[in-house]
Amino acid sequence: KDEVLYSFPPTWFDYIIIDEVHRGGAATYKKVLKHLNPSFLLGMTATPYRTDGQDIFALFDHSLACEITLNQALESNLLAPFHYFGISELTIGGTRREELRDFSRIESEERTKKIVQMVRRYSLSNPRPRGLIFTSRTQEAKALANDLNAMGINSLALTAEDSQQAREDAFASLEAEEGLAYLISVDILSEGIDIPSLNQIIMLRPTESAIVFVQQLGRGLRKFPGKEFLTVIDFIGNWKNNYLIPIALFGDSTYRKDSLRKLMRRGSAAISGPSTVSFDPIARQQIFSAIDRASFSSKRLLKEAYLAVKGRLGRTPTLMDFIALGAISPLLFLENAGNYYSFKASVETPSVIFIQPEHIKSLNFFGQVLARGIRAQEILLIELLLAFPSGIVMEKIVQEGEARYGIKGSQRSWESALRILSNGFFKEAMRNKFGQISYLEQDGRAIRTTAQFQHFLRNHTYRAELEDLLAVGRHHYLSEFTEHDENELVLYQKYTRRDVVRLLGWSGDDSSTVYGYRVNHELQQCPIFVTYHKDSEKISALTDYRDRFLSADTFIWETKHGRTTQSKEVMAVTSPKMRKLLFVKKSDDEGSLFYYLGELEFKRQAMSTKSDENGKKSPVVMMLLNLHPPLPEELLRYLSEEPIVWDFEPA
Missing domain, CATH: 2.30.280.10 (SRA-YDG)
Incomplete structure (x- = not known):
């Protein structure tokens, strides 16, 4: 209330701590924070990245004191381990397409029996169940509660219509020894509840957000005396967003398809501690199919990721910022727009154009040649050309290659890299696409930058974009491509x-x-x-x-x-x-x-x-x-x- 808030002078409190601070974008929170000016302000949340566009980091001047991921918390034994089962064994009448289409419509007693059968099969050694069930619609939650109660399983559907007291009574009943077995809801149980004794999370809804998935999983990860683990049973339908499941489970936010495929293949080996992850064959294939067909270089997804990192940092991010924060892969920006400058220009408010079309073609070339880091020679040559534009001898280049990157490449590899950077490798159509630009010229055993490349480098914006691409390529080479064979190829890359x-x-x-x-x-x-x-x-x-x-x-x-x-x-x-x-x-x-x-x-x-x-x-x-x-x-x-x-x- 205003009369209570404004009864305190702005500097009355030395310390203010805000729990669940992801709600800080709401008007009531903003009013409090605008009025009060403590010496120390701390916000705590498990989900700082919002899906509603609110910038929580700005409330704290983008100062991040500490953060920990789900995997790090599991590794540090801060949370209860979990056993996740992704299953798709709901068949009614043996008709697969009907089962998939009607998956979220919990309307029949037969389907409820199938759900109970699956839950009992995968519940391992849990004592009496204390679980949360998440459905897609309020009508489903109520229908499922009725069916479960008819089967003697004490359950209650909670909706936004229920009072706070009704919710607290339901939570207390779930914790009681002879109380509720399941609370069923759409989303009001996703955050803000504290029931440490929970031992089951059952998902009967498509995964629409990795954030919401982790929120729902997190409801059951609190430690509790006698609680050995949390059982998570996820009924996976045929949804296009199934790729979000490995993103949420394994904490990989790069959106690199092959990274997600590798995590799916590794399963439990990719999770810290005694937690396990398993999928039945159909659910596994549904997720692989969703990964294959997802468009991770879409403008909508990239803009959302870009604005999230920009909000986190409080400035325009570089490509390397995305790598440093474990955010979406910078390669996806290049896949979308050819180069990062063009992408930024497409999502930011139009301003002065700092580089010309020929610069753009050049950045497109370097995005193609350098960014994935599949070979170090081209990266090193550009680094040395930037440092020694007037020239450097090949003997020195080879020495630097071994010192910086451990390069022991053949003469053919060096000749190949020189040919690419002197506009001699690609076909005519690609050369036109990349601006017909030669970046180096050879004079005996020395190489130096061409006059055209030197002219480009006088543009500070162009040079900054190029150096960012170099850093990305360097990172990818050192982290993924150093263990190559004599053909410059890395097994299983x-x-x-x-x-x-x-x-x-x-x-x-x-x-x-x-x-x-x-x-x-x-x-x-x-x-x-x-x-x-x-x-x-x-x-x-x-x-x-x-x-x-x-x-x-x-x-x-x-x-x-x-x-x-x-x-x-x-x-x-x-x-x-x-x-x-x-x-x-x-x-x-x-x-x-x-x-x-x-x-x-x-x-x-x-x-x-x-x-x-x-x-x-x-x-x-x-x-x-x-x-x-x-x-x-x-x-x-x-x-x-x-x-x-x-x-x-x-x-």
Whole structure:
């Protein structure tokens, strides 16, 4: 009340501590904070990043005293461990699509019995249940409570219509020895309740927000005498936002698809302490499908992430700020707009244009060549050109490469990097796209910046953007790509065809003609690209190759049709001198990136045939190849699993 608030002088309180400070954006909180001016103001919350646009950090001048993630809290034994089960075993009448479409409409007694059956199956050794159940709609919550009570399971639905006293009575009953077994709600139980004895969280709703998911999970993670763990049962339907589940569970906010896939494959190994995470096969595939089909480079998502980090810092973030804070991957901004400057210009209030179109094309080039950090040579060359624009000899460059990055690359690798930065690698269309710019020129054993590049660098905005890209590339190389082989490739990292021909040192960008494989006779290399699960509706019968793993180290591979064992190309592939490098992606839903799986050794071959759509046969050679090293079990399982193609249902 105003009369109470304004009865205190602004400096009356030395210390003010605000719990659940994520509510600080509300008018009542702002009024208190505007009036009072303590010597020390502390806010505490588990969810500082808001989905409603409120900037909580600004209330504290962007000063963050301490923060801890869910995984860190589990590792430090500050929370009760949990066992999470992601399941999709609600079948009514055996009709999968009906089950998915009607998942959130808890209307039948039969469905309630199925839910109870699943909960009992996965509840492990919990004593009497004390649980929260989250549903999509108030009507569902009430219907489920009625059905559970009819089955003798003491339950109560709480809604926004219930008074505070009614809620407190319900909480007390849940904690009592002979009280309620379950409280059911849509969202009023997601925050602000304190029931340490909770031992079950049941989710009967699609995950619409990683923040809300963690809030709901967190209701049950308080420690309590006799409470060994929390059981979390998540009934996963066929929702397009299922990718939020691994983001929330594993705390990975980078939105890098392959990071999420790796976390899903690792499961419990990616969670600290004794907590476990498991998914049934259908739920697992639904999440993988949602990851594949999500658009993480959408303007809406990136703008939300950008504004969140800007609010956290109180200034315009650099690309490296996103990495430092574990926020969304900076590579997604480049995927969306080509370069970060253009993205910022599209979301901020228009101001003076500091750089010109040719600068933009140059930044697009460096975003393509440097930011992913797949090779250090280009990064080092640009660093040295910035430091020594008038020139530096190759011997010094090689010394710096070993000192800074441990580079022991071949002469071919250095020649490849020099060719790329002197506008000699890409095809004409890409050169035009990138502005036909050469960044260095060679004078004997020395290299120096070109006049055009020196002119660009006089623009402070351009230079700052370039140095930010350099820092991103440096970070990615040092954290992900240092353990490369003599081909500059890292096992189980992902590469495009263009990445591969660049790293292998090919004289030009022939990636558009590689298709399934390409023999480079000069360098004795044959990169092989396999889409493991092909969409037969999008390819011809003759290109529906039967490539597959027989085991972790044995691979069956088909050549192009029209080939025999006497074909020059086939004889080259079978030669022990030809280095055969295997790159595989699960399906086209994974985009243009392939996992590098290692080198193949030819064992034997046999003739076979393929038929086109009219039944006309064409010869093809099938080869048995050994993979070195053998494929890790989790990656073999992931690639081999037949993907399920879902048409997502509306939530």
